[in-house]
Amino acid sequence: MVLWTPLLFLAFMATTSIASMDKQTYIIHMDKTKITASDHTLGNAKPWYELMMDSMHEILSQEEEDMSPLELLYIYKTSISGFAAQLSTKQVQSLKRLNGFLSATPDEMLSLHITHTPQFLGLHLGEGLWNAPTLASDVIIGIVDTGIWPEHVSFKDSSISQVPSRWKGTCEEGTKFSVANCNKKLIGARAFYKGYETIVGRINETMDYRSPRDFNGHGTHTASTAAGNLVHNANFLGMAKGLASGMSYTSRIAAYKACWRRGCTNSDLLAAIDRAVADGVDVLSLSLGGFSKPYYSDNIAIATFGAVQNGVFVSCSAGNSGPFSSSVSNAAPWIMTVAASYIDRSFPTTVKLGNGKTFEGSSLYSGKRTKQLPLVYASTAGGQLAQFCINDSLVPKLVKGKIVACEQGINSRVEKEEQVKNAGGAGMLLLNAEIYGEELLADSHTLPATSLGASAGKAIKNYVRLNKNPTASITFRGTVYGNIAPVMAAFSSRGPSLVGRDVIKPDITAPGVNILAAWPPKTIPSLLKNDTRSILFNIISGTSMSCPHVSGLAALLKSTHKDWSPAAIKSALMTTAYVLNSKRAPIADIASNSSKAATPFAFGSGHVNPKCASDPGLIYDITSEDYLNYLCSLNYNSTQIALLSRGNFTCPNNAFLQPGDLNYPSFAVLLDQNASNTSVTYKRTVTNVGTPMSTYVVQVDEPNGVSVTVEPKCLKFENLGEKLSYNVRFNALRRTKSSSNFSFGSLVWMSEFYTVRSPIAVTWQ
Numbered sequence: 038m039v040l041w042t043p044l045l046f047l048a049f050m051a052t053t054s055i056a057s058m059d060k061q062t063y064i065i066h067m068d069k070t071k072i073t074a075s076d077h078t079l080g081n082a083k084p085w086y087e088l089m090m091d092s093m094h095e096i097l098s099q100e101e102e103d104m105s106p107l108e109l110l111y112i113y114k115t116s117i118s119g120f121a122a123q124l125s126t127k128q129v130q131s132l133k134r135l136n137g138f139l140s141a142t143p144d145e146m147l148s149l150h151i152t153h154t155p156q157f158l159g160l161h162l163g164e165g166l167w168n169a170p171t172l173a174s175d176v177i178i179g180i181v182d183t184g185i186w187p188e189h190v191s192f193k194d195s196s197i198s199q200v201p202s203r204w205k206g207t208c209e210e211g212t213k214f215s216v217a218n219c220n221k222k223l224i225g226a227r228a229f230y231k232g233y234e235t236i237v238g239r240i241n242e243t244m245d246y247r248s249p250r251d252f253n254g255h256g257t258h259t260a261s262t263a264a265g266n267l268v269h270n271a272n273f274l275g276m277a278k279g280l281a282s283g284m285s286y287t288s289r290i291a292a293y294k295a296c297w298r299r300g301c302t303n304s305d306l307l308a309a310i311d312r313a314v315a316d317g318v319d320v321l322s323l324s325l326g327g328f329s330k331p332y333y334s335d336n337i338a339i340a341t342f343g344a345v346q347n348g349v350f351v352s353c354s355a356g357n358s359g360p361f362s363s364s365v366s367n368a369a370p371w372i373m374t375v376a377a378s379y380i381d382r383s384f385p386t387t388v389k390l391g392n393g394k395t396f397e398g399s400s401l402y403s404g405k406r407t408k409q410l411p412l413v414y415a416s417t418a419g420g421q422l423a424q425f426c427i428n429d430s431l432v433p434k435l436v437k438g439k440i441v442a443c444e445q446g447i448n449s450r451v452e453k454e455e456q457v458k459n460a461g462g463a464g465m466l467l468l469n470a471e472i473y474g475e476e477l478l479a480d481s482h483t484l485p486a487t488s489l490g491a492s493a494g495k496a497i498k499n500y501v502r503l504n505k506n507p508t509a510s511i512t513f514r515g516t517v518y519g520n521i522a523p524v525m526a527a528f529s530s531r532g533p534s535l536v537g538r539d540v541i542k543p544d545i546t547a548p549g550v551n552i553l554a555a556w557p558p559k560t561i562p563s564l565l566k567n568d569t570r571s572i573l574f575n576i577i578s579g580t581s582m583s584c585p586h587v588s589g590l591a592a593l594l595k596s597t598h599k600d601w602s603p604a605a606i607k608s609a610l611m612t613t614a615y616v617l618n619s620k621r622a623p624i625a626d627i628a629s630n631s632s633k634a635a636t637p638f639a640f641g642s643g644h645v646n647p648k649c650a651s652d653p654g655l656i657y658d659i660t661s662e663d664y665l666n667y668l669c670s671l672n673y674n675s676t677q678i679a680l681l682s683r684g685n686f687t688c689p690n691n692a693f694l695q696p697g698d699l700n701y702p703s704f705a706v707l708l709d710q711n712a713s714n715t716s717v718t719y720k721r722t723v724t725n726v727g728t729p730m731s732t733y734v735v736q737v738d739e740p741n742g743v744s745v746t747v748e749p750k751c752l753k754f755e756n757l758g759e760k761l762s763y764n765v766r767f768n769a770l771r772r773t774k775s776s777s778n779f780s781f782g783s784l785v786w787m788s789e790f791y792t793v794r795s796p797i798a799v800t801w802q
């Protein structure tokens with residue numbers, strides 16, 4: 038499988054569990070509180086994990102038939118408690134006798150889900166959050182990805198202070214990677230491949246580096262988006278030229294390589310997250326994911342909960358499985374789940390047909406325009422499935438010297454280009470499938486080629502059908518700024534989350550389409566076999582690219598507000614997000630036919646707005662205990678709770694708990710679709726972080742079919758840090774049959790200086 042093409046690698050979640058002979062890698066979660074308790078006679082000298090290993094060896098040695106040594110991959114100690122090991126099913130059964138055993142899950146392979154963006158986000162050198170005094174370089178961002186290209190100019194360490202003394206990380210040696218590759222900017226780098234090699238076999242060192250060095254490019258790109266240096270004159274083959282910079286360009290970077298050619302295993306990812314938290318990162322950025330599962334069986338959710346409990350802010354990509362409903366992943370409420378949208382920059386092309394009609398597309402092809410050339414629709418130029426330009430489907434004599442129109446789907450975009458090229462085509466039009474609407478991703482083509490939206494595709498196919506000698510030309514217009522933005526990307530995964538419908542997911546959107554960032558010079562940009570171009574910056578798309586934007590912004594907030602919890606930072610980013618575009622109209626969804634307004638199930642609270650996020654007025658804070666109470670309200674049993682709490686929590690048995698009471702900065706409301714005059718009431722508590730004496734008045738935009746009552750309607754603060762609570766009642770009115778399954782609205786607290794906005798999403802069930 039090619040992991041590289043923008044769409045594939047942004048993508049998805051094929052989870053596979055693969056057995057090697059009779060043994061398989063399992064991730065074992067333990068309740069460490071039970072381990073220490075039962076073995077206290079052995080004294081306090083031994084830490085819990087050594088006690089655990091002792092009793093495990095004891096149990097396994099009682100197995101008479103199976104005397105094979107235990108193949109231990111990792112011990113997890115910080116953000117989760119447990120270990121990963123190669124075990125037979127029989128051994129797994131035996132291990133259930135271990136004191137403190139919680140669960141054993143087979144290892145799985147997950148997939149990775151790509152600069153002008155600072156200016157688009159309103160960040161300007163010397164101003165606001167990018168004002169020197171507030172730009173402390175004490176914040177450390179951990180990037181769990183495909184590694185890093187350490188020599189890149191984005192990671193040079195000139196004019197940066199000493200590494201913070203609290204840092205416990207290190208620079209691990211390996212193929213083409215030594216201690217000398219780390220510096221005061223890239224302060225740590227580690228590689229995790231034990232789980233991967235168990236499933237796939239030893240890493241082929243002609244195809245990847247068995248070290249933190251990045252072969253793929255994805256990790257270098259995401260790391261530089263979060264915290265790369267200011268680099269002037271960055272560009273991709275002359276396009277998008279300008280200042281490239283990470284969102285938090287003074288932050289330190291630590292790279293945790295856990296993703297390899299064929300993906301990332303859970304066991305390696307958990308080891309990376311566990312290590313990163315122990316090393317002392319402040320922010321974790323994960324541009325990867327799997328299928329949505331209940332939190333107690335989702336290893337990423339479990340490990341990131343441990344990270345958040347340790348004060349680490351975690352942001353994850355929402356996935357690239359949009360625009361299908363309920364495709365969002367990484368939806369646990371302690372995670373910042375990031376969707377992807379377009380910025381105001383594009384790489385437009387003009388396709389002109391023989392009849393004079395023109396269409397706008399998008400491409401990163403850096404060569405000259407084509408002449409007016411014969412145009413052929415691929416389905417008439419080859420065999421079965423030729424419309425998709427699949428392998429060996431095109432007949433050279435029908436394609437030679439022509440521009441070929443290929444349909445999106447089945448094979449990768451890169452493969453289509455390769456097919457057209459091999460068959461002697463002179464150019465390619467890549468037509469969107471209907472479902473992706475007017476999405477326009479820019480690819481780094483090596484022949485004159487462009488993507489086109491679904492409506493252009495339809496018109497072009499009609500034209501070809503009705504004309505004897507159809508022709509087309511493609512003009513490449515370079516880099517254009519000032520487009521209406523943001524616009525939601527079609528590929529960005531959508532809510533509602535099937536796992537936690539009580540929380541709106543994704544949480545927020547950030548730039549994720551056609552993003553310029555650092556790239557390893559040895560990694561060709563297109564992945565075409567004949568591509569020999571070496572570049573320092575590449576332009577790619579995905580929620581993989583939007584996620585590190587938010588990671589970097591969280592680092593900026595952390596450096597200006599050292600006392601804010603991960604939930605407070607999340608709240609600040611969410612309640613200040615905007616929902617109107619540059620023309621003051623609602624942010625549109627490019628997947629919809631007529632650019633209809635996007636909903637909170639596409640962008641959550643809206644588009645990230647760093648300037649306002651640093652001074653949000655009020656925050657909705659959430660403690661670890663609040664999250665655990667939320668899990669209790671989902672009726673998790675004690676084993677499931679222990680998996681997340683690591684054994685250190687018992688659900689209160691007399692409290693009234695409902696999921697909607699989690700102090701989340703947005704409102705997901707489930708109402709009976711037949712209901713009339715039934716209601717739910719949620720409680721929220723806000724903390725004043727704005728001005729000491731301030732008065733907030735509530736303003737509600739009621740969702741269709743729902744009346745909303747807030748009590749009290751006015752919040753008067755007298756001190757900073759003061760907390761005030763309010764109740765909000767959602768009352769279902771009689772519903773008209775024609776309405777959709779969802780209604781949307783908002784609740785806003787307004788003061789003289791601040792606007793604190795929460796979206797409301799009602800699901801009629």
Ligand SMILES: *[C@@H]1O[C@H](CO)[C@@H](O)[C@H](O)[C@H]1NC(C)=O
Nearest residue numbers: 238239240241242243244245
């Ligand atoms: C490693 O990959 C290269 C290039 O694809 C291949 O030629 C070689 O046989 C592979 N080596 C092993 C041990 O699989």
Ligand SMILES: *[C@@H]1O[C@H](CO)[C@@H](O)[C@H](O)[C@H]1NC(C)=O
Nearest residue numbers: 038039427428447448449452
């Ligand atoms: C097409 O060919 C490429 C390279 O030869 C291969 O990697 C890919 O899997 C093939 N795709 C399909 C759909 O057969």
Ligand SMILES: *[C@@H]1O[C@H](CO)[C@@H](O)[C@H](O)[C@H]1NC(C)=O
Nearest residue numbers: 455456458459565566567568
């Ligand atoms: C690569 O280039 C060679 C020589 O120009 C050509 O014969 C071959 O078909 C090309 N391969 C691909 C995959 O484009």
Ligand SMILES: *[C@@H]1O[C@H](CO)[C@@H](O)[C@H](O)[C@H]1NC(C)=O
Nearest residue numbers: 471472473474628629630631
């Ligand atoms: C867009 O409209 C066409 C008909 O005009 C319809 O067939 C198609 O399903 C619509 N697509 C979406 C995503 O609504």
Ligand SMILES: *[C@@H]1O[C@H](CO)[C@@H](O)[C@H](O)[C@H]1NC(C)=O
Nearest residue numbers: 139140673674675676677678
């Ligand atoms: C909790 O539920 C899981 C799955 O149904 C079950 O395996 C486990 O034994 C339960 N634990 C308790 C303490 O009931």
Ligand SMILES: *[C@@H]1O[C@H](CO)[C@@H](O)[C@H](O)[C@H]1NC(C)=O
Nearest residue numbers: 070346661662683684685686
């Ligand atoms: C249990 O949790 C509390 C609060 O979250 C924490 O203060 C305490 O140290 C934890 N105890 C153990 C044994 O982890």
Ligand SMILES: *[C@@H]1O[C@H](CO)[C@@H](O)[C@H](O)[C@H]1NC(C)=O
Nearest residue numbers: 708709710711712713801802
């Ligand atoms: C709503 O009413 C319809 C028809 O009366 C009934 O079939 C359906 O089960 C009801 N749905 C719920 C969620 O009660």
Ligand SMILES: *[C@@H]1O[C@H](CO)[C@@H](O)[C@H](O)[C@H]1NC(C)=O
Nearest residue numbers: 713714715716768769770771
């Ligand atoms: C709705 O219910 C409330 C109490 O639950 C009641 O006071 C009110 O009169 C009802 N309204 C209507 C229109 O039925």
Ligand SMILES: *[C@@H]1O[C@H](CO)[C@@H](O)[C@H](O)[C@H]1NC(C)=O
Nearest residue numbers: 362775776777778779801802
């Ligand atoms: C509403 O939900 C029902 C059942 O959940 C589904 O069958 C229907 O297609 C949905 N309608 C829309 C407009 O999404």
